[in-house]
Amino acid sequence: MNENTNTNDDRTAAENADEAELRTDGGQPSDETGPSSELRTDGGEPNDETGPSSELRTDGGAITPADDDSPSFRERKERTDGLSRLTYEYFERSRREDQVLRDDSDYVERDVLGFPAWPHEMIRNLSITSFFVGVILFVSATMPPPLEAPANPTSTPAVILPDWYLYWSFGILKTETLNLELAILGGQTIATDRTFAVLLHGPIIAMMFLVPFLNKGSARRPVEQPFWSAVGVFGVILSFTLSLLAIKNLMATRVPILTSELQLWLSFALPFVGATITYAVLKSMREGYMYDLNRRYYRLRPPR
């Protein structure tokens, strides 16, 4: 078997035929048909090996079918079906489409090399990294964390605060007065104040997930999209005011004018103010910006 099918290029069909004739026993009838024995694709059965000219091999030997018979990648794929076939077809198609796009494209290849990674980029990144690490080490050497009192479940401290980056969440917990009493429910609230405040996290976080699906298009600069920049400024200011709301006890002692109601009011008014100003400024900038763009455009391509 291995000598019949393991065809080298330099072996002629005649030689194969001779060998096939030499076989007298053991081979299957189809093997005896001379050169056509090359057409076998069955990987060789043990009884094929018992021909006088073949050596018994125990290692699985040459189970590879001859080149002519082995199905091509495409043929093999076409035999399979279902999801894998679909995937394969899609990849074929998208590769072809890519090639068509590439052929049609008049894209300008770069004629200059970019900023070299070594040494320029590496040195810049290394210096930024070591500067940043140095700042952290310096700050931690000069401002080590204090040792607080050990946990005591029996005495509630006057000030309970998380780390600064969770102030916004803690601030949301203090918005319970927003939990409106609904007339339909006879002056009852839908949820308890605490539940309401915790659930308020949901829409805020969901908003962040949804941003790329709400704001589409190719505009990138804040100037090009005043509304969404205003939304961003709204969010940033809101996170600050909510953080201040978290420490409203401390604020009240520092700034006596700032009553609790006023602060709550301000923490939702200020984001709107900031957003409005951003919108107005960007909108007016945009006209000049678009004028500039248009002027450059018409200079390049003057209207006929």
Add this chain to the structure above:
Amino acid sequence: MSLERTEEFDRGDWLEDKELSRVERGYLLTLMWLDKRLRLVDYLELLEDAYYKTNLQMPKSHTEQYNLDNKFWYWYPLYSLGSLSIIAYVLLAISGALLGFYYSPSATSAAGADATIAYNQIVFIQTDLNFGFMLRSIHRWAAQFMVAAVFLHMIRVYFTGAYKEPRELNWILGVVLILLTLLFGYSGYVLPWNQLAFWAAQIGLEMALSVPLIGEWAAQLLFGGFSPGAPTLMRMYILHVFVLPFVVTSLIAIHVGIVWMQGIAEPH
């Protein structure tokens, strides 16, 4: 009919012909030995492929096409916020592993002592351990820097519109990462088991309990009960040193990998 395995490709003669030096011969034999077992050549082929792909002429980037290089690099600090948070994360991993040698998440008190073992270990780290004060300080400050860098990174991405197609998925991944970072910070804040930590745990527990339907289940899962105690500390510890490091590290890898694949969203 021998059971001897016949060498299909006899490389002996070939090696003789090459007249290799001792080192080359040793290298080649090792390579052949490994290749026979691990099919190294396949991977070499992959590497070769990757090599030629990285040296392909890339199309002009946006900044090159419109000659924006000066304007772009002027804003470089804002574009390095992502890597700054990774640097802080690496610092946190190193200092955190060192702190882990000395910390013990036990909210029980030693016999006759007032404070818990966890708190006493923090005191030990800060007062007795060589370099311990600095170690905890580094860990704490690196956490502050990482969270700050992550927040600023998100703001930068928002205002430069870098989350737009085709980068929506990476934005979502980023939001998940920022939330996990906050959870990382919170769970670490609880570990010293001082007054602030205890009452922060209390508030977290009450927040979890306020969620309708799944509140009690969530409180049991995250805090191990309905009031902060030894199980709370243990769960926060496991979250902080076992669960979150694996999850966050792999998500960061995917996040950066996607940036690598898609390229940096350059400013317009």
